[in-house]
Amino acid sequence: MPPPHQSSSFSLFPSLIAMESSDVTTSFHHFSSPTSSSPISSLPAPASIHSPCAACKILRRRCADKCVLAPYFPRTEPLKFTTAHRLFGASNIIKLLQDLPESQRADAVSSMVYEASARIRDPVYGCAGTICHLQKQVGELQAQLARTQAELINLQAQNKNLLALICMDIEQDSSSQPPDPIPNCMFQNNDCFLEDISQSYVFASSSGCEPSWDI
Structure with a gap:
């Protein structure tokens, strides 16, 4: 006959097995539940890649999100920054832009690039020669x-x-021209009148009477 303490330990063994099986089932349901968050979805989203501007790329430095040179020296125009950097230097360009309001920075960059280009064309006089x-x-x-x-x-x-x-x-x-001649029709129309006058004069002379000129 076994000792009493051994019988009590055997009687507790089935209950322990049942508890472990229930814990495993609960854990399985917890991981298989659709409402549980996936470990993949909890990972942070990858940061967007920020392409450096032409100035930072030439200077070989990290281009910050609020880089003062990025709006005026895009990565597609490296020659623009190279020309200005050759005459003024990066630190002077940055200091000049920081001292100006944003509304005047674009004109300042254009002026620096033009002056640097003129100095390259004419090293003696630069803009003064132009x-x-x-x-x-x-x-x-x-x-x-x-x-x-x-x-x-x-x-x-x-x-x-x-x-x-x-x-x-x-x-x-107009003043040297002679007056207009009398039209011939006037003489042609008065031929009969002159003939009548001459006939009446001849008749009066033959009859001894003075001719009457009343018309």
């Missing part, structure tokens, strides 16, 4: 305009004098 050349062209065009205006005034005076001469010739021709 300005002198343009001023020379303006002076030449102003002189040409003055000559053209003088020629126009001269032509207008010549036309005015020519018109006055034409009017004088017309007046002289």
Whole structure:
């Protein structure tokens, strides 16, 4: 006959097995439940890839989200930043843009790029050489305009004098023309009248009476 404590341990063994099986079932239902969150969905979404601007790419540095150079030096225009960077340097460009309001930064970048390009074309005078050349062209065009205006005034005076001469010739021709001749029809119509007068004069002379000229 077994000892009493062994019989009690055997009697507890089936109940332990039942409890473990119930825990396994509960865990299975918990993982298979549709309302449970998936471990894949709980992972954070991958961050969007930010392509660097031309300035940061040339400088080989990380382009921040609020990079002050990105709006004015896009990655598709690397030559624009290379030209400005060659004359001014990156730190001076950044400092200049930070000191200006955003409404004037685009014009400042265009001015820097133009000045740097002029300095590359003319290392001695830069923009001053371009300005002198343009001023020379303006002076030449102003002189040409003055000559053209003088020629126009001269032509207008010549036309005015020519018109006055034409009017004088017309007046002289009209005054030197003889009066219009009497039409022949007037003489043809008065032939009968003259013949009547001559006949009446002959008749009066033969009869000794003075002719009457009352018509």
